[in-house]
Amino acid sequence: MKVLWLQAAGCGGCTMSLLCAENPNVFELLSGAGISFLWHPAISLESGAEVRALLEAVERGEVALDVLAIEGSIERGPRGTGRFQMLSGTGRSMLDWVVSLAPRAHHVVAVGTCATYGGITSAGGNPSDAVGVQYDGAHPGGALSAEFRSLSGLPVINVAGCPTHPGWVTETLMLLAAGALGAADLDALGRPLFYAQHLVHHGCPKNEFYEYKASAEALSELGCMMEHLGCVGTQAVGDCNIRPWNGEGSCTRGGYPCINCTAPEFEEPRHPFTETPKIAGIPVGLPSDMPKAWFMALASLSKAATPERIARNAVAPRVEVTPTIRKPKGRR
């Protein structure tokens, strides 16, 4: 399976993250699964005229396009021309190329939240009029229409994340190469369920603090960051705390909140990223699938029942009170 990878309007961080794949390294992992790059802007030898010739051949249908992978959002500005990003050397906008190449592709994969939904490139007033490949924020229809289907019959596969975990990208590509990723394997926003069926909350090392609503008040403190510091790990999809990042990391393990970077419109939370919005002192935003009355009742009960160890550790940068050791009964 050959992948043509284009970098649209983004930071290149999803490629940089991809290169962090381990066991085995990214090149062995992909080649072992029969995957190679038709061209990749950070990896391939070909430059300039060689690439133009390849793109033109793909466009004419002379070179098969197994997968078109797009990283970065698609800019429509200024004034609908797409000229805020010209694909260099071609005199044509990236918007024009993506619209032209996508119907030739067996699969189209949007890599990262810029490519999936617009992402950070569409933050603020969206100065470049950026959209995702098949979504504009949470709304279907981006650079490609909501009805678009690639030759495989699938919509654009949305590997969202800012950045994407190397496992999300490599495993999506390997599943496609194995013919093992169908429409039923994607969630309602086109994200592969193998990572989007989990919440960032799952496996978060702050879970015990969450259970008692024992909250950190400032960044670096050990407590749960939901109440004060803007953490939305209980609502964000991703297996970030199940399979770690870069060895043993994740945002919450690093001492800072989950900002829901796998979701459409995460870039505009309408409050400072590291501060939880509140109404009358009560945080806005509930954990996914939790009835509000239950949450309120459980929160007040568990807060009242918080053990000393958890209350003290929640506002400390390192464990101050260790778990009580109970001696086993029946032995001397």
Added chain:
Amino acid sequence: MSEGARLVVGPFNRVEGDLEVHLDLAGGRVARAQVNAPLYRGFERMLEGKDPRDALTITPRICGICSISQSMAAARALGAAMGLVPTPQGAGVAALIHAVENAADHLLHFNLFFMADFTRPCYAAQPWYGRVVERFTAAEGGAVRAAVEARARLMHILGLMAGKWPHTLALQPGGVTRTPGARDKLRIEASLRAFRRYLEEVMFGGPLEEFVALGNPDALARWERGDVGLFFRIAEDTGLAALGRGAGRYLSFGAYPLAEGAGHAFASGIWQAGQLAPLETGSISEDLSHAWMLGATAHPYAGVTRPDEAMREGAYSWCKAPRLSAQPVEVGALARQVIDGHPLARALVGPDGLGGGVLARVAGRLLELARTQIVMERLAADIDPTARFITQGRLPDEGQGAGLVEAARGALGHWLRIEGGKIASYQIIAPTTWNFSPRDGAGVPGPLEAALVGVPVAEGEATPVAVQHVVRSFDPCMVCTVH
């Protein structure tokens, strides 16, 4: 090749982001070059009106390769506006996190971005061709695969201390969000030992201390070990020392601040006409004459970002033209090492006041990679797991601050103004904004544009290989350039 021929080179890959180079040719050489950064996203505009703390989430996402440098600059700019400095131990861990990214970038540049060009068939007659193909073929070469593995392992330090890479929120104005314990310190040191082993066994082929003790280009040329030795052999055979020489004006904001008042691990300053001068940031300005940007030449505290949607004739890039005292300057690892006074770097740029070329830029980066390993080991050894790693402060309703750091590719500055508790203005000058700037109002070309003049172009070359060597020797980051 006909006189007056023109070439447009693009898509220009193995640079980070989008780059298009226009060349006018005469007599088999580049007579004039224009460098176009063809992507505008408008980060400075996105930030206006936001809570100043949001810069810590948004600015790292300017760039997936210099993400931590952007975090550092934002944290420093906020800290300056708040009157807050990190705790000493927080500053040390932040410097370590930053150094890991820079080392990883240098590694990636040499092994994935730069060396691949010598595997092109045009070099097939060279005695080293078989070896370079074996080591540096894209995605397949032994050096390429060893490099991504070593890089991924080194980045375990970032998983541990920064949560993930890229795009961390671990770097804050008052320090870092994760407090390392004794076992974390040992893990960091173990990762650094593994990285040193890789550098010494694979890349340099010898002790790093021996490499950093090299004092002149002759000694460098005699370093035959490791993949680095292969490069020096190639550089000698292909004349990379004389190719793409710069103007000899260098700038560094200083990398890795040491304890209060002790300066930087790599010094700040300005180098021109063979002389060192102290850094003076008041004389920085951005000229918009050849950029698709509207507004007057201004210091970044007063600068604006208003894209010229008509993309007027006469302008040719979204990149502004930063100038220091109205002159272009080159930034990067070579600049840092020259300004820091390393004898090899000083010798590479030559006593004639001229700047270094392709060899000097790449060798400067390799020298810095070896020295950065030693800096990282010291920063790790200095971690005190009982200390405080962060302190909190308050954001002012009105204020301003600058965050000046060194990304792998050179000087990165953020200039922030706060009014009514919100961001009133946020201006960024990235390393490649300096290096790949367009012409200014006086018609003076940017550093790459000047370095390309005189570069040979062989008959029939549509994407001239020597031009590629010169461009990639700067290690451009185009996503940072316009931002």
